[in-house]
Amino acid sequence: MKLSVSGLAVIRSGRSVISHLGFTVNAGEALALTGPNGSGKSTLLRVLAGLLPTSAGTIEWSGGQEDAPLSEEAHYLGHRDALKPSLTPLELLTFWRSLLGRAATDPLTALERVRLGHAAYLPSAYLSAGQRRRLSLARLLVAHRPLWLLDEPTAALDQASETMFGALVADHLTRGGLALIATHAPLPIATRTLSLEGIL
Amino acid sequence: MIAFRALIRRDLLIAMRMGGGAGVGLVFFLMLVTIMPFAVGPDLVLLARIGPAILWVAALLATLIGLDRLFQADEEDGSLDLLRMAYLPLPLVVLAKVIAHWLMTGLPLALAAPFLGLLLAMEPQALLAVTVTLLVGTPALTLIGATGAALTAGLRRGGLILAILVMPLMIPVLIFGISATSAALGGPLSFHTPFAILCGLGLFALVTGTISASLAFRASDS
Numbered sequence: 001m002k003l004s005v006s007g008l009a010v011i012r013s014g015r016s017v018i019s020h021l022g023f024t025v026n027a028g029e030a031l032a033l034t035g036p037n038g039s040g041k042s043t044l045l046r047v048l049a050g051l052l053p054t055s056a057g058t059i060e061w062s063g064g065q066e067d068a069p070l071s072e073e074a075h076y077l078g079h080r081d082a083l084k085p086s087l088t089p090l091e092l093l094t095f096w097r098s099l100l101g102r103a104a105t106d107p108l109t110a111l112e113r114v115r116l117g118h119a120a121y122l123p124s125a126y127l128s129a130g131q132r133r134r135l136s137l138a139r140l141l142v143a144h145r146p147l148w149l150l151d152e153p154t155a156a157l158d159q160a161s162e163t164m165f166g167a168l169v170a171d172h173l174t175r176g177g178l179a180l181i182a183t184h185a186p187l188p189i190a191t192r193t194l195s196l197e198g199i200l
Numbered sequence: 201m202i203a204f205r206a207l208i209r210r211d212l213l214i215a216m217r218m219g220g221g222a223g224v225g226l227v228f229f230l231m232l233v234t235i236m237p238f239a240v241g242p243d244l245v246l247l248a249r250i251g252p253a254i255l256w257v258a259a260l261l262a263t264l265i266g267l268d269r270l271f272q273a274d275e276e277d278g279s280l281d282l283l284r285m286a287y288l289p290l291p292l293v294v295l296a297k298v299i300a301h302w303l304m305t306g307l308p309l310a311l312a313a314p315f316l317g318l319l320l321a322m323e324p325q326a327l328l329a330v331t332v333t334l335l336v337g338t339p340a341l342t343l344i345g346a347t348g349a350a351l352t353a354g355l356r357r358g359g360l361i362l363a364i365l366v367m368p369l370m371i372p373v374l375i376f377g378i379s380a381t382s383a384a385l386g387g388p389l390s391f392h393t394p395f396a397i398l399c400g401l402g403l404f405a406l407v408t409g410t411i412s413a414s415l416a417f418r419a420s421d422s
Contacts, residue, residue: 049285051285074285079278080276082277082279087214094206100285
């Protein structure tokens with residue numbers, strides 16, 4: 001599997017956010033996106049997720065499932081946690097598992113993996129910021145999608161959870177997955193780095 | 201299909217646990233219909249004659265005030281981004297959400313209509329006709345409104361714009377809903393003709409509403 005982007009340009013409300021951007025990510029590789037606030041890291045991830053249109057350039061995805069658009073091959077973890085206060089973590093994961101297709105780990109095991117097993121039956125409203133983040137990470141495990149687009153995944157995570165996150169991504173990469181991670185903090189795994197500063 | 205059912209189930213579960221939201225339309229409907237006899241006066245013949253129209257207008261307005269919540273909650277917490285990346289095509293995501301929304305808002309309106317019709321001194325036959333036409337008409341209204349709800353999902357106070365956008369499109373449904381009801385009470389026209397057109401409008405809204413709501417999401421990206 002391979003993701004290659006070339007000559008990518010994105011214009012949002014008349015302002016050029018990304019221009020002449022090109023890079024390649026191969027299977028088993030993670031790419032860290034760095035750069036100051038407003039340099040287009042989140043925009044790039046949303047574009048790859050198919051949530052924003054491009055104005056120029058190509059995004060090529062090869063080696064995935066036939067006929068599946070990139071948005072169905074990618075997991076997107078944004079700033080907002082997509083969490084429903086009245087549902088339990090288990091209900092949420094079960095729901096996303098059926099919605100995202102290609103079911104992988106079962107929801108309870110995924111919750112154990114992110115150390116949220118004890119909160120499986122608690123309404124999500126009671127979760128702390130870090131626990132919410134961990135619940136979002138568990139979503140990446142319940143459905144199999146080869147490309148992970150993570151927007152500051154370690155925000156609000158404590159030391160132990162950060163190590164756990166590193167292990168999750170490392171597992172994903174050894175199974176031939178790809179990951180793009182926008183971040184300000186150093187990541188707990190070895191990655192190549194793509195700096196978006198200077199594009200503005 | 202599993203994904204489609206899961207989405208309906210989730211929305212119903214959230215609506216039932218949260219309470220509140222679903223009841224607003226019904227209470228509004230109830231209030232509008234109960235104050236009408238006071239406004240019109242104790243003329244039972246007049247009330248019975250305009251009863252179907254009152255019920256239909258009240259149902260339309262009650263549908264409108266609930267519509268802004270159709271996609272807003274999912275937009276606010278980021279679920280909509282993930283739904284758009286789901287395995288399920290976007291028009292079907294829209295349809296599943298519309299079905300869940302209608303079950304919580306439109307269906308109670310249609311079921312409450314015959315009881316409220318009693319307050320308006322309506323004939324049994326008119327009560328039956330209003331209920332049947334509302335059962336067909338309210339899903340059509342929700343489907344038509346879905347496009348407006350999709351366009352205004354990102355706006356904090358999109359309710360008014362939404363109402364202005366979709367109200368004109370709802371008028372044909374209102375016209376044929378009421379004319380079918382009047383036809384059932386006797387008149388030159390048979391009940392079937394306007395009712396068939398009402399059903400046709402519903403099917404038309406089923407196709408165009410789901411597709412144009414999906415396009416509306418993409419249009420509001422840039």
